[in-house]
Amino acid sequence: MSSRSDCRHRSVVESRLERLGARIDEVDEETPYAFRVSFDFDGDLKLLADFVEDIPDAEVLSLGRSLEIVKDLGDAETVHEQYGLSEFTGTHAIGHVRMATESEVDIAGAHPYWAYPYSDVAVVHNGQLTNYFMWRRRLERAGRRFMSECDSEIIAVYLAEEMTNGASLEEAMNKSLDELDGVFTYIAVTKDELGVAKDELAAKPLVLYESDDLVALASEEIAIRAIVDHEIDTYDPYEREVLVWKR
Amino acid sequence: MTQITYDARGLAEPFADVPKISEIDGAMASFDAKDLTTRAINLELRWLLYEQGIKEVEIANPGSKHSLGVGILTRCRIRFAGSLGYFGCGLIDGPEIHITGRVGWSACENMMSGVVVVDGNAGSLTAAALRGGDVVVKGRVGARSGIDQKGGTIIVGGSAGSMTGFMMQRGRIIICGDVGPGLGDSMYDGTIYVAGKVKSLGIDCVPGEWTDADTELIERKFRIYGMGDPPEFQKFVCGKVLYNYDLLEPAERKLVL
Numbered sequence: 001m002s003s004r005s006d007c008r009h010r011s012v013v014e015s016r017l018e019r020l021g022a023r024i025d026e027v028d029e030e031t032p033y034a035f036r037v038s039f040d041f042d043g044d045l046k047l048l049a050d051f052v053e054d055i056p057d058a059e060v061l062s063l064g065r066s067l068e069i070v071k072d073l074g075d076a077e078t079v080h081e082q083y084g085l086s087e088f089t090g091t092h093a094i095g096h097v098r099m100a101t102e103s104e105v106d107i108a109g110a111h112p113y114w115a116y117p118y119s120d121v122a123v124v125h126n127g128q129l130t131n132y133f134m135w136r137r138r139l140e141r142a143g144r145r146f147m148s149e150c151d152s153e154i155i156a157v158y159l160a161e162e163m164t165n166g167a168s169l170e171e172a173m174n175k176s177l178d179e180l181d182g183v184f185t186y187i188a189v190t191k192d193e194l195g196v197a198k199d200e201l202a203a204k205p206l207v208l209y210e211s212d213d214l215v216a217l218a219s220e221e222i223a224i225r226a227i228v229d230h231e232i233d234t235y236d237p238y239e240r241e242v243l244v245w246k247r
Numbered sequence: 248m249t250q251i252t253y254d255a256r257g258l259a260e261p262f263a264d265v266p267k268i269s270e271i272d273g274a275m276a277s278f279d280a281k282d283l284t285t286r287a288i289n290l291e292l293r294w295l296l297y298e299q300g301i302k303e304v305e306i307a308n309p310g311s312k313h314s315l316g317v318g319i320l321t322r323c324r325i326r327f328a329g330s331l332g333y334f335g336c337g338l339i340d341g342p343e344i345h346i347t348g349r350v351g352w353s354a355c356e357n358m359m360s361g362v363v364v365v366d367g368n369a370g371s372l373t374a375a376a377l378r379g380g381d382v383v384v385k386g387r388v389g390a391r392s393g394i395d396q397k398g399g400t401i402i403v404g405g406s407a408g409s410m411t412g413f414m415m416q417r418g419r420i421i422i423c424g425d426v427g428p429g430l431g432d433s434m435y436d437g438t439i440y441v442a443g444k445v446k447s448l449g450i451d452c453v454p455g456e457w458t459d460a461d462t463e464l465i466e467r468k469f470r471i472y473g474m475g476d477p478p479e480f481q482k483f484v485c486g487k488v489l490y491n492y493d494l495l496e497p498a499e500r501k502l503v504l
Contacts, residue, residue: 200428202371202390202408205352220351221311222332231329231348235368236389238427239409 009055010035016051017041030083034061034072049117059108059147064119066191071110091247092194094187096124108148112189115160116145120191123159125152126204126219127184135180155186163190170244173197177240187217195244202239209234215245265294274302280315281308288315296323311351316344322361333370336363352389355382358399364472371408374401377418383472390427393420396437402468410449412439421468423478431483440465440480448483455484 022041029035062069070083096111112122132151162172183203188195209216216224269278276295280288295301303324313332322341330348340359349367360380371389374382377399387405398418406424415434425443432449469477
């Protein structure tokens with residue numbers, strides 16, 4: 001779990017976790033206002049997340065068994081240094097630098113989004129969703145909770161709702177093409193899958209590179225070239241394409 | 248120490264000095280763009296073409312940087328050994344450009360004349376608002392290629408995405424592969440040729456009658472660009488039902504009136 005609160009409240013967070021039966025393994029203070037807690041817990045994640053968030057000024061930034069979400073203000077290099085991203089290991093990762101257009105510039109409004117408290121789904125999005133309020137009301141009536149005013153959050157919560165109801169990530173993403181209105185390219189990850197979807201107008205950019213040992217997606221090829229230092233063949237997926245890779 | 252200058256809008260332009268790193272051999276020159284910024288690459292290119300009288304330039308390692316080779320208004324030959332990012336080769340008038348990799352969104356936007364050949368794929372909005380010349384993409388192109396096209400010819404060796412030729416006004420688009428939905432939507436004029444499957448036609452885009460001139464055009468373009476024997480194409484034109492536009496430019500209309 002990554003949590004944002006004054007670190008003076010760290011002991012309160014730890015105390016609440018332990019009261020619910022969580023066995024704390026490690027606590028890392030990444031910044032003066034955010035820290036990471038690693039723990040074992042078999043109970044209800046929503047109950048746990050709600051209990052932590054009930055602490056004044058505390059916010060759960062991510063909660064998961066395989067994925068960890070790091071989000072903050074500043075450029076990629078700043079966040080990378082603050083949170084020691086070079087120390088992270090794993091099979092897949094997504095990142096996003098937001099150009100805010102419609103909602104607040106704050107940590108809650110930064111991508112990736114997750115579906116509080118559904119663990120291990122994260123989404124980054126480029127675009128605008130025009131039926132945001134309809135879906136927000138619909139998902140809130142279904143018991144989902146939103147952490148921001150940003151339309152992109154809908155996608156993570158929508159996918160979580162669909163997967164909770166038994167859909168695979170690919171099925172949920174395909175369904176989103178018909179149910180989410182607007183222009184979008186989004187990338188979603190779960191603990192063992194990476195998927196991308198484009199709206200029916202293909203209005204937002206996406207470049208795809210695939211090799212035997214790497215799948216890389218970005219809004220522009222130059223971003224992929226930053227990690228692949230040789231000439232590569234890439235292409236832009238078309239409208240209504242959903243591609244999912246499984247580990 | 249980094250030198251910063253300012254353009255007419257007051258925006259900072261770091262590294263505004265021409266690098267002058269090219270190897271020049273008579274009317275030919277080459278340089279490596281790997282460690283240069285977009286601005287430095289374009290400055291070097293313009294210095295070679297406009298001040299050194301160079302007619303042929305080879306640029307290694309363009310590295311998919313954006314806005315390379317834009318605004319070249321002279322006849323010359325340029326070869327990019329690699330890929331370009333967004334807006335490559337826009338606003339050009341005259342050059343023959345060969346890109347051995349791919350191009351990103353909006354390549355050759357508002358091109359007036361010349362030839363651009365891309366060996367790989369191209370992103371969306373390829374040759375948007377093309378006014379003249381030939382744009383040849385040997386791979387596939389993204390959505391809305393040829394949007395607002397006003398002249399010239401776009402040739403695609405592979406497939407094309409949705410809304411190809413959207414609001415096309417003049418010129419030709421030749422696609423050897425399949426095309427996505429909304430082909431030629433709201434086109435005013437021009438001709439689109441497709442060899443593969445068309446997912447759907449856009450509003451007011453209808454099949455056209457094939458003529459000998461179509462055959463001559465296709466065969467000539469395939470011959471020029473070494474694309475082998477052309478496949479069989481379907482032809483699409485504007486149905487002229489949606490709008491009542493005439494073919495006159497505003498200046499021409501004034502004369503008539």
